[in-house]
Amino acid sequence: AQTVTQSQPEMSVQEAETVTLSCTYDTSENNYYLFWYKQPPSRQMILVIRQEAYKQQNATENRFSVNFQKAAKSFSLKISDSQLGDTAMYFCAFTGNQFYFGTGTSLTVIP
């Protein structure tokens, strides 16, 4: 079975600081994709960043970057220079033969 685990149900960070959200997954597949999605309060889910498993280089999108450790099956999200608009639920997701989401981490950015 494939599972995605987010061990931090809630986190908070001061505005302008850096925060890291953790995600681990379990799979026997070799080719797959990993994603971080953001769901702001009462708003639509949107993609933050994606990582192809066959790429060793960690993906980066502006203030968002990942630390992908394939052997350890770890896929953490780092948010630099946190902004109030980053307050949201963040979901880690795995796509291989099927589609799996983690239970989410609620991030609050404190002014």
Added chain:
Amino acid sequence: DVKVTQSSRYLVKRTGEKVFLECVQDMDHENMFWYRQDPGLGLRLIYFSYDVKMKEKGDIPEGYSVSREKKERFSLILESASTNQTSMYLCASGNPGPLSYEQYFGPGTRLTVT
């Protein structure tokens, strides 16, 4: 911009009623998905479809069925709604491919079954 729309943002139904949740996407995506979102459980896949009239069960298909008669439309059906189906339902669409598998989500339908 990709647009995924869902027929209702909020819905209240009675136990035993037949409930239809509609989802439409405008990007000619091959794949469409239905998830339910519950606090502490994240998103759980109910069904997905990779082509018209094709469907695959996800993790929690019991009590649900789906219909995809046209490429742009994917319906979720609760044949006889029960209180444990009270939840947020999210529709998503996307295309398979080496540079994709990204899913685009609709705004969600919050269903309450009383």
